[in-house]
Amino acid sequence: MQQQMRKPAPFIYKENKRFFDGTLKHELHIQRCKDCHKFYFYPRTACPHCLSENTEWVKASGKGKVYSFTICERPGNPAHRAPSSARTLSTSLSPRPDRLTITRAPRGSAFASRRSQAAA
Amino acid sequence: MGSLTRKAAIVGVAESDIGSTPGKSPLELMAQATKRALDDAGLKKEDIDGFCWAAFNGSILDVAEYLQIMPKWCDSTQFGGSSFDAHVGHAAAAIAAGLCETVLVVMGTTNVADRELNVPRVGGGAPGGGVERGGSAFSGRLYGLGGPVTNYSMAATRHMHQYGTTMEHLAEIAVATRKWAMLNPKALMRDKGPITVQDVLKSPMISYPLHMLDCCLVTDAGGAVIVTTPERARNLKKKPVWILGYGERFTHNSITYMPDITVTPAVEAGKAALKMAGVTHKDIDFLQTYDSFTITTLLAIEDLGFCKKGEGGAFVSNQRTAPGGAFPVNTSGGGLSYTHPGMFGIFLLIEATRQLRGECGERQVKNAEIGIANGMGGLLSSAATVILGRD
Numbered sequence: 001m002q003q004q005m006r007k008p009a010p011f012i013y014k015e016n017k018r019f020f021d022g023t024l025k026h027e028l029h030i031q032r033c034k035d036c037h038k039f040y041f042y043p044r045t046a047c048p049h050c051l052s053e054n055t056e057w058v059k060a061s062g063k064g065k066v067y068s069f070t071i072c073e074r075p076g077n078p079a080h081r082a083p084s085s086a087r088t089l090s091t092s093l094s095p096r097p098d099r100l101t102i103t104r105a106p107r108g109s110a111f112a113s114r115r116s117q118a119a120a
Numbered sequence: 121m122g123s124l125t126r127k128a129a130i131v132g133v134a135e136s137d138i139g140s141t142p143g144k145s146p147l148e149l150m151a152q153a154t155k156r157a158l159d160d161a162g163l164k165k166e167d168i169d170g171f172c173w174a175a176f177n178g179s180i181l182d183v184a185e186y187l188q189i190m191p192k193w194c195d196s197t198q199f200g201g202s203s204f205d206a207h208v209g210h211a212a213a214a215i216a217a218g219l220c221e222t223v224l225v226v227m228g229t230t231n232v233a234d235r236e237l238n239v240p241r242v243g244g245g246a247p248g249g250g251v252e253r254g255g256s257a258f259s260g261r262l263y264g265l266g267g268p269v270t271n272y273s274m275a276a277t278r279h280m281h282q283y284g285t286t287m288e289h290l291a292e293i294a295v296a297t298r299k300w301a302m303l304n305p306k307a308l309m310r311d312k313g314p315i316t317v318q319d320v321l322k323s324p325m326i327s328y329p330l331h332m333l334d335c336c337l338v339t340d341a342g343g344a345v346i347v348t349t350p351e352r353a354r355n356l357k358k359k360p361v362w363i364l365g366y367g368e369r370f371t372h373n374s375i376t377y378m379p380d381i382t383v384t385p386a387v388e389a390g391k392a393a394l395k396m397a398g399v400t401h402k403d404i405d406f407l408q409t410y411d412s413f414t415i416t417t418l419l420a421i422e423d424l425g426f427c428k429k430g431e432g433g434a435f436v437s438n439q440r441t442a443p444g445g446a447f448p449v450n451t452s453g454g455g456l457s458y459t460h461p462g463m464f465g466i467f468l469l470i471e472a473t474r475q476l477r478g479e480c481g482e483r484q485v486k487n488a489e490i491g492i493a494n495g496m497g498g499l500l501s502s503a504a505t506v507i508l509g510r511d
Contacts, residue, residue: 010258042258068278068381071328072266 007079016043018057028060123396127216129353129360130208130508132161133470136342138459139308140232146175147186149228149342154187157344162357163222165189168346170214170223172207174198174463183226193220199370200497201410201463203227204345205504208469209366211347221349225469228342229461255374266327268412269335271375271499273327276415279382280329282430287329289433290414291320293449294333294456296442297411301453303443303483308337309457334414336455336464343466345473361473364490364509365397370502378500382430386423386494386503393492393505394425401426404507405488406448406475408468410496411455417441420494421449424505448485451475465495469506476510 012020019042022029032039033047034054046053134156136149150173158165171191173183180196195210197203204225211223265271279285298315301307315333323332353360369385369392372378394400409420418432426447427435441449450456452471455464472493474480485491490509496502 042255044254068274068281069328070270070273070277071325072270072273073325073327074266 015045019043022059028062029057030060031055032058124209124212124216124366125364125396125398126350126362128212128347129350129362130345130469130473131348131353131356131358131360132157132159132163132344132346133473134160134344135306135459135467135470136228138306138341138461139339141230141340142233142236144230144233144340146178146228146230146342147183149230149340150183150226150344151187153228153342153344154224154226157224157226157346160358161346161348163346163348167222168224170194170211170220170347172196172204172211172223172225174203174207174227175229176462187226189224191220193223199502200499201412202368202465202495202497202502202504203463204343204466205468205493205495205506206368206465206502208345208347208363208506209368209504212363212366215347215349221352223347225345225347225466226342227344227461227463227466229463230340231338231462232340255377258374258376268499269327269330272413272415273330274375275378275381275419275500276329276413279415279419279430279432282382283433285418285430285433287321287331288317289436290330290334290418291317292436292439293411293414293417293441294320296436296439296445297417297450297454297456299439299442300448300451300483301457303481304451304453304458305481307453307458308339309453330413330415333456336412336460337457339459339461341459341461341467343470345466345469358477359511361476362509362511363506364399365393365395365507366505367392367394367396368502368504370498372501373498375499375501381500382419384419384423384496384500384503386420386496386505387425389503389505390424390492390494393507397490397507397509399490399507403490404492406451406472406485406491407494408450408452408472408475408491409494410464410468411450412460412464412496414456416496416500417449417454419500420496420503423503424492424494443483451480451483451485463497465493465497465504468493468495469508472506472508476508 019029030041033052035052036050038049040048047055134153136153168189170193171189172195173180193214195207197206207225214220295315301309320333325331367389369388371385411417422429422432439445440447452458472491475485475488493506495504
């Protein structure tokens with residue numbers, strides 16, 4: 001009998017919970033600093049641009065433009081099935097364009113992470 | 121800015137047994153490489169008073185205890201496979217500051233032997249991995265992506281899209297590097313014979329657009345480099361290989377946060393190293409650069425300024441980097457065809473030193489006076505550039 005391998009799961013804790021709650025609703029939630037007004041991702045208590053903790057969550061449109069991609073023929077974890085793909089998207093978020101990376105696991109669970117720099 | 125030019129020299133280099141070393145531990149390989157590097161320099165273990173080491177797991181205490189080294193100064197900077205190139209830069213600074221005299225930089229891993237022993241892999245979302253916090257919770261690896269190749273491949277895709285680079289361009293690098301390996305008796309792929317661009321393109325796709333032959337080997341290996349003061353260096357067995365310039369930079373951990381996926385931190389590291397050394401690209405006789413994948417070499421050639429951004433494909437065409445070509449790159453056979461124990465940076469220094477000493481036999485770059493060892497670590501995360509020269 002083939003044993004079902006458990007897929008690795010993200011560690012969800014206070015700092016990143018809001019993001020993962022959003023994914024359950026198929027929504028992309030990222031943060032914006034209320035002091036320097038820059039967007040950022042991944043979730044952090046303090047804004048990585050200015051270290052202010054005066055931040056807010058915003059729902060992103062989820063729309064984007066492919067920046068790069070790969071098709072992974074050999075996943076890093078045997079619990080995943082090959083092939084899976086990763087696409088780095090740039091997406092338009094008011095008031096300035098931002099970039100995100102989307103990883104798509106074999107069964108279609110979408111995943112996103114924000115690039116560190118807003119595109120100029 | 122302070123300068124390290126000719127304030128320290130590499131006086132001993134060696135690799136351990138490489139390839140598959142069944143039953144060996146990384147510590148055994150490190151002891152072996154250390155002994156050989158000391159013999160190469162004509163030094164004794166008691167002469168070592170500075171110690172540098174890095175690995176993906178473990179502690180510098182384990183390694184120093186095993187080797188019975190109790191250093192006055194140490195550095196276990198770990199930012200990927202380029203760490204050892206950084207260690208040499210840091211060691212030169214420590215020696216110049218008078219903190220220590222003779223530094224051993226050492227590494228060893230047993231990727232192949234560990235597979236045979238079924239040693240569990242840790243971290244990176246692999247089975248048995250620990251808790252992932254911060255950016256690691258968003259690493260693609262948790263969600264179905266593979267190892268480093270998946271990340272480097274996205275840099276390659278973007279480079280192809282933005283600059284018209286082709287898979288054939290990347291393959292040229294693999295072909296040239298194999299030619300060098302065929303001239304190196306220690307290179308693991310020497311006996312496999314030459315490869316062609318078509319061979320690379322026909323090899324299995326690992327992560328689009330990188331094929332198996334675009335990827336480095338997976339081997340066991342250890343390496344050691346000994347750095348010392350100018351005074352001591354002048355009185356040893358072999359001629360000193362001087363540290364002329366050094367620069368380092370890192371920009372990210374996950375490639376998602378790389379500011380521009382086609383531009384590596386070698387831009388700043390290289391600029392700083394060239395400035396410190398007071399040399400220009402015309403003065404450089406060879407480049408030893410981290411080749412985890414063919415795209416890694418191509419990006420480094422551009423970012424170190426040997427050609428303009430986006431022109432790397434044209435630059436490496438027609439076997440320019442091969443034996444007999446205008447610009448020798450990775451003359452050992454590189455990570456692609458010589459050895460690659462997961463962290464390759466120390467082997468760049470070993471080969472650069474041997475070239476500058478004129479010890480390279482069939483693969484010797486004629487009249488080599490100045491060369492670069494350029495480490496690239498993590499997921500295009502870090503760069504450490506060392507410019508070396510002979511008397």
